[in-house]
Amino acid sequence: MIQVEFSKxxxxxxxxxxxxxxxxxxxxxxxxxVFFNPHQKINRDISVLxxxxxxxxxxxxxxSICEPFGGIGVRTCRYALEVPSSTIHYNDVNPKAFRxxxxxxxxxxxxYRDKISAHNGEFTDFLNSLYLDHPIMDFxxxxxxxxxxxxxxxxxxxxxxxGLLAFTATDLASLSGLYPRAMYAKYGxxxxxxxxxxxxxxxxxSLITGIQSIGLTQNxxxxxxxxxxxxHFIRTFMIRIRGVDKVLDRTGFLCKCxxxxxxxxxxxxxxxxxxxxxxxxxxxxxxxxxxxxLHNESYLTPLNDDPxxxxxxxxKNLSKIINLIHEENKLNIPWSYDLPHVAKKISxxxxxxxxxxxxxNELGYKCHKTHYSGTSLKTNANFSDLCEIIKLSSD
Numbered sequence: 001m002i003q004v005e006f007s008k009x010x011x012x013x014x015x016x017x018x019x020x021x022x023x024x025x026x027x028x029x030x031x032x033x034v035f036f037n038p039h040q041k042i043n044r045d046i047s048v049l050x051x052x053x054x055x056x057x058x059x060x061x062x063x064s065i066c067e068p069f070g071g072i073g074v075r076t077c078r079y080a081l082e083v084p085s086s087t088i089h090y091n092d093v094n095p096k097a098f099r100x101x102x103x104x105x106x107x108x109x110x111x112y113r114d115k116i117s118a119h120n121g122e123f124t125d126f127l128n129s130l131y132l133d134h135p136i137m138d139f140x141x142x143x144x145x146x147x148x149x150x151x152x153x154x155x156x157x158x159x160x161x162x163g164l165l166a167f168t169a170t171d172l173a174s175l176s177g178l179y180p181r182a183m184y185a186k187y188g189x190x191x192x193x194x195x196x197x198x199x200x201x202x203x204x205x206s207l208i209t210g211i212q213s214i215g216l217t218q219n220x221x222x223x224x225x226x227x228x229x230x231x232h233f234i235r236t237f238m239i240r241i242r243g244v245d246k247v248l249d250r251t252g253f254l255c256k257c258x259x260x261x262x263x264x265x266x267x268x269x270x271x272x273x274x275x276x277x278x279x280x281x282x283x284x285x286x287x288x289x290x291x292x293x294l295h296n297e298s299y300l301t302p303l304n305d306d307p308x309x310x311x312x313x314x315x316k317n318l319s320k321i322i323n324l325i326h327e328e329n330k331l332n333i334p335w336s337y338d339l340p341h342v343a344k345k346i347s348x349x350x351x352x353x354x355x356x357x358x359x360x361n362e363l364g365y366k367c368h369k370t371h372y373s374g375t376s377l378k379t380n381a382n383f384s385d386l387c388e389i390i391k392l393s394s395d
Contacts, residue, residue, distance in 0.1 A: 006100070011041055012048070012082060013312060016074050017103050019096070034096040036072060042230055042321075043143075044075045045313050046303075047166060048082045050226050050237050051139060053302045054164045055084045058138075062086035066130065066137040066158060068123050068151070069144045073101025080112040089134065091119040091126040127154055136160045143168040143235075147186050148207075152214040156222075159240050165222065167211055168235045175203035175234065177286070188213050194284040196254045196263060197335030200229045200372040201294075202286065205334065207234050209290045212247045221246040225296035226303070228321070229372055236294070250292030254335055258282040261345070261383045263335055265291050277382055291334040300326050324371040328378045331366055339375045342383075343390055350375065351393030359389040 005020040018036035055063050061084040070076050070090040079088050090105075092098050098120040105116050119126050140155045140163070142148045148167040159165055169175060174182040176199040180192045187210030196202065204227050215222040222238040223246060252267045257275035264276045266285075273283050304326045309319045328336070343350045353369065360367045360381050367379035379386070 006103070007036075009036070009038070011044065011074060012078050014077065014081060015107075016072075016077065017100060017107075018072060018074070019100060034072065034094055034100070036074070039231055040233075042315070042318055043168065043228075043233065043235055044078055045309075045315060045318055046226070046228055046235070046322075047075060047141065048078050049303055049306055049308065050166075050299060051079065051083045051164070052306075053299050054139070056302070057298060058162070060084070060138065063138045064134065064136075065089065065139045065141065067091065067141045067143075068126055068155075069142065070097075070101060071143075072097050073104040075141075075143075076101065076116060077104050077108060077112075080108060080115045085115060087134065088116045089119070089126075089130055089137075090116055091121060091123075093120070093122055095120060123151060124154065127158060130158070136163075138163050140165045142166065145170060147171045147174070149186050149210050149214070152211050153218075156215060156218055156220060156240065161240060161242060163240050164225075164237060165240060166235065166237045167207070168233055169203075169207050170233045172200075172203050172232065172234070175206045176200070177202065177206075186210060189287065189289065191253070191285050191287055193286065194256055194258075195341070196256045196284070196286050198338045198370070198372045198376045200234075201334075201336045201370070201376075202254075202289075204229055204234050204236065204294060205289045205291070208236055208238070208294070209251070209288065211236070211238065212251075212290055215240070216244050216247060219244060223247070223292075223296075224290075224294050225299045226325075227294040228325070230321070237299075239296075247290065250290055251288050252291050253285040253287035254289055254291070256284045258284050263383065265334055277384070289334070293329060293332055295325055295329045297329065300329055321371045324369055327368040328370040331368060331378050331380060333378055333380060336370045336372055336376045336378045337386060338373070339377060339390075342386060346387050346390060348390050348394050351390055353377065355393055356386075356389055359392065360386070 006017045007020045063085045065088040068091045070092045076090045140159045142151050177192045183189045187206045212222050221241050225237050227236040256263050259280035260278045262277040266273050274281050365381040370376040
């Protein structure tokens with residue numbers, strides 16, 4: 001019998017058993033045999049909320065869910081309790097995590113407990129066994145340690161057309177281009193000639209591009225409906241549809257002029273690229289990348305209006321993040337300016353964000369704060385005008 005020491009936590013209005021000690025002041029490591037990360041609560045909250053919107057948009061009160069990396073079962077229980085679900089297929093390879101999950105499942109009331117089918121095994125073995133009786137799911141949740149890329153190909157075969165998939169990545173160093181070889185090996189981003197925009201938005205687009213590239217080999221488009229960066233992870237929710245055009249039409253390169261620093265985008269097949277501002281041909285590129293919107297308005301509006309966030313989750317942080325995402329999505333621009341990086345380039349201090357927004361609005365530009373950082377700004381302003389405003393604040 002595997003012995004596990006428990007602590008108790010409350011999440012989503014329900015008490016759960018988690019392993020002791022709780023990891024509270026650091027990022028989980030691969031060497032942690034089994035752990036509970038309270039900072040992932042926002043991940044679990046948003047997963048429940050997005051899945052509820054998915055169910056409502058599809059008039060489906062019997063969502064079938066597959067969770068191959070279920071951990072200690074807290075999210076599984078929340079899917080059973082909070083989402084209009086019929087069947088939840090839980091799995092985890094770790095026997096200690098599996099035992100804790102079983103303990104949590106046993107404390108659910110019978111109607112919710114009966115929704116859950118629990119399995120303890122490797123990812124491939126679990127899906128193979130699942131295929132015999134439950135070949136197609138409405139929702140597949142891929143939340144491993146590190147990169148989800150090794151698990152994408154198999155996952156796609158188990159999700160219905162117009163079904164939803166969620167992917168979590170924690171290897172942000174690779175995704176943001178800190179290790180370009182790893183970025184190419186994992187995600188296929190083969191050109192990284194310069195840092196362009198906010199690194200966390202770049203990481204989100206790299207993750208989505210890597211996932212989409214696998215879908216394209218199966219004649220499928222995976223389109224993001226909600227994407228979240230938070231602390232040490234990126235989580236994206238994607239709808240699976242047939243055909244490749246919707247992804248290919250939105251894929252290209254992020255470009256930065258090496259002469260005037262103007263940022264712009266170019267199509268996948270573009271040749272002879274010149275700067276849209278100064279017409280220089282000294283262009284630095286990153287890509288290929290997915291350049292479309294990272295969020296779908298049909299999901300954002302219900303999420304932004306959901307009273308559960310304040311009434312049940314009591315999460316001002318989550319409410320603020322969703323509101324920022326709702327604002328940043330109004331501008332269909334595939335980059336965000338990292339203001340400290342811009343200010344450093346021109347050797348000036350960083351002015352208050354509200355000052356920059358006010359001045360950009362006066363010049364007729366659109367601009368919004370983003371959820372990526374408190375110093376990140378999405379705007380259609382050109383680089384030179386943004387620099388002039390930063391200089392103005394220190395004159």
